[in-house]
Amino acid sequence: MSTLAKDLIELIRLAQGGAGALTEHLLREVALNIIAPGVADARIGG
Numbered sequence: 001m002s003t004l005a006k007d008l009i010e011l012i013r014l015a016q017g018g019a020g021a022l023t024e025h026l027l028r029e030v031a032l033n034i035i036a037p038g039v040a041d042a043r044i045g046g
Contacts, residue, residue: 004034
């Protein structure tokens with residue numbers, strides 16, 4: 001499993017445990033960093 005995947009799973013675990021707004025913000029940022037390259041690839045035909 002990649003480091004990014006492990007970090008994402010840990011952030012999800014923290015958010016479910018009630019770690020608060022900062023954790024939720026970090027989850028959104030990680031999700032954007034994962035999703036954005038895929039969207040860019042789709043737009044250029046990759």
